[in-house]
Amino acid sequence: MGGLSLPSNATHRDTYWNEVVGAVSPQRIVPIHWDSLMGSLSNSTAPTSNGSAGIAFVEERAQAAGIGTQTSTILDKADPFAGL
Numbered sequence: 485m486g487g488l489s490l491p492s493n494a495t496h497r498d499t500y501w502n503e504v505v506g507a508v509s510p511q512r513i514v515p516i517h518w519d520s521l522m523g524s525l526s527n528s529t530a531p532t533s534n535g536s537a538g539i540a541f542v543e544e545r546a547q548a549a550g551i552g553t554q555t556s557t558i559l560d561k562a563d564p565f566a567g568l
């Protein structure tokens with residue numbers, strides 16, 4: 485997820501999608517590294533505004549490709565394999 489939110493990285497986003505997601509054809513994507521790398525962990529419990537743009541990119545592309553997504557905060561306990 486790191487860097488996907490930057491507007492200047494449109495080519496990087498497409499390359500990321502094609503080489504990472506396209507190469508493995510997942511059933512579900514679990515975005516990670518969307519939080520702020522600055523400040524304490526307690527201040528990073530939800531996507532930052534920049535991180536949200538990266539998550540939005542992944543969710544839009546995933547939906548178009550018929551791939552599920554699972555986004556959670558650092559305080560959520562989640563099983564990324566549930567239901568697969």
